[in-house]
Amino acid sequence: YAEWLILSTWWIGDNWSSLMQSVGASEKVFRLMDLLPSKQLSSKGLKLEKLGGRIQYADVSFSYPSRPTVPILGRLNLTLNPNEVVAIVGLSGSGKSTIVNLLLRLYEPTNGQILVDGVPLTELDIRWFRERIGFVGQEPRLFRMDISSNIKYGCPREVSHEEVVWAAKQAYAHDFIMSLPGGYNTIVDDALLSGGQKQRVAIARALLRHPSILLLDEATSALDAESEHYVKSVITKVSRDSRTKRSVVIIAHRLSTIQTADRIIVMENGNIVEDGKHSELIEKNGLYSRLARRQNDNLE
């Protein structure tokens, strides 16, 4: 999870002491230092007028540097279109997170390239690019400060209380925040919020930045049914409301949350084996339909 940790906190910059106060921070934090070759990521490169959100993986192959002989992705070709809601599914280890790691340039493809609005990702100013991506990891990091500051955290501009409330409402977090003793001024500690509530605060944090692309790594651990419902509603709201429309990429572990996605990409051993809408993939009777049946069996 080291990658996800830095993604949830990359805007901290050099402020490691603040990072270390993060609720639940562990020694894993230090592994992050290996990940980002900072020289390579200095703010040089292109800043586009606007991030449209067309992402193309062109013949992308990849092995992790620590295991260069183990191919993880083999000549992956995938295009994500602006404003599309795309879910990536597949068994554990099939390469879902790796696809996202490469998009964020936590690693570079071994072969092939990623294009963003037609421009090679390597030519873009990486800070500029990442600022336009809202990332919500599996285990969102909240900090020992009030809820409002947690939502504002990392936002590159000054934001008003009204905007914070707007983001919280978008993320279905406003009502539970208002029911806390101090409302938005309640200090977050480990025991204050459920997993689902933390995730909604993290979604509010991501939405406050008005990202062009929202990346969601759904929690693997079962959320309660209510939280699952909210996550599903957020995805629908964010993707259907014309004022907030943006690309959404969700790594989904529970297929119930992504049935309405525009496209579902099914991964197996580093390859895309199916790509289509829920109903199409069910009809196809392949891996997706087997995964869906298996989850239903487990639920019953």
Ligand code: ATP
């Ligand atoms: P999950 O559903 O469990 O999150 P995933 O589909 O997201 O799995 P990835 O995390 O992309 O799968 O992993 C794909 C493969 O790459 C796995 O075999 C995994 O062990 C390996 N892998 C992942 N991260 C690293 C890393 N930092 N170094 C070496 N190998 C890694």
